[in-house]
Amino acid sequence: MLPTYGPGELHLVNLMAYRASGPGRGDVVAIRMAGPHVVYVKRVIGLPGERVSVSQGQVQINGTTLAEPYVRNRRPWDVPEVTLGQHEYFVIGDNRGMAAGEHDFGRAEIDRILGRILY
Amino acid sequence: MSGRRLALAAALLAAVGVIVWFFSGRGDERTVVQARLNRFADEINQSTVDGFGTAARAVQLSTYLTDDIEIDLGQGTTPIRGRATVIGMAERLQPRTAAFKLSFQDVTVVLDPGQTTATVHLTAEFVRRSITTGEESLDAREFSLGMRKVSGEWRIASAMAIQVLK
Numbered sequence: 001m002l003p004t005y006g007p008g009e010l011h012l013v014n015l016m017a018y019r020a021s022g023p024g025r026g027d028v029v030a031i032r033m034a035g036p037h038v039v040y041v042k043r044v045i046g047l048p049g050e051r052v053s054v055s056q057g058q059v060q061i062n063g064t065t066l067a068e069p070y071v072r073n074r075r076p077w078d079v080p081e082v083t084l085g086q087h088e089y090f091v092i093g094d095n096r097g098m099a100a101g102e103h104d105f106g107r108a109e110i111d112r113i114l115g116r117i118l119y
Numbered sequence: 120m121s122g123r124r125l126a127l128a129a130a131l132l133a134a135v136g137v138i139v140w141f142f143s144g145r146g147d148e149r150t151v152v153q154a155r156l157n158r159f160a161d162e163i164n165q166s167t168v169d170g171f172g173t174a175a176r177a178v179q180l181s182t183y184l185t186d187d188i189e190i191d192l193g194q195g196t197t198p199i200r201g202r203a204t205v206i207g208m209a210e211r212l213q214p215r216t217a218a219f220k221l222s223f224q225d226v227t228v229v230l231d232p233g234q235t236t237a238t239v240h241l242t243a244e245f246v247r248r249s250i251t252t253g254e255e256s257l258d259a260r261e262f263s264l265g266m267r268k269v270s271g272e273w274r275i276a277s278a279m280a281i282q283v284l285k
Contacts, residue, residue, distance in 0.1 A: 033242040033261040033283055035225020040283065091284065106284035 001041050002095040003072050004028065005117070011041065017116035022048070023089055025066075028117040031091065031108050040104065041117060043070070046090025053081035057096065073097025082107065089113065149228040152237055152266060155273040159183040160221045177206050185267055185276040193280040219247040224259075237273070239264040 031040040046052035057074040059066040077100040092105035190199040226241040265277035
């Protein structure tokens, strides 16, 4: 998540953030694996029902380029379009200076999203 | 205090101890499975320190796997089948270039009614340390393991990587 968050940093997660409504675009969220002790920290870029793709490193939402001022390093990734399900969010890290295959990103089910990173 | 009262108090204490031990999960087969997995991780971590190539180490690690183990790392990779194949691949790892520490987090064990097979859900956390720079990096993967009790010991029969982000 560089440059927004560095490796090894301690973060505070608001576990109540999405009790009333789901994550919003741009939110940085904690995504659980088998349990809450090891999590991904990723940014939400796509919301349920939306079409998401990446073309030459630019994220496209429903065919429109998403402005992402938080991205500093950007390689020309190409990711085929996916349509998100009713309970799916597309998440990705801010550091895109590596090959796409070396970066974990994609669709996350809502029940995997623990909460919003506060800092 | 008389000898009889002392004996009674000791018996009472022992009974309380057994109850605490049981309810803390120590009497549970699930705890046995978890302990077995932790020992497996310890063995692997030791391998990255002393070199994995020794036959003794390979034999030791193979006791944690069933003969017909199948590992599916997903994302288009070909499943790895058979204990000999897995151990052979592990022996070819080069611990000199980078050491790593494996630990299992958020382990959930579900036993079958007969308590001879189990499904384990966990996150495998790898902390890699570069030998040259000392820099550490963390990687983690979620796995579903199938475990089987063979000759009184729990062994990994299958390992399937779970794709969290699709």
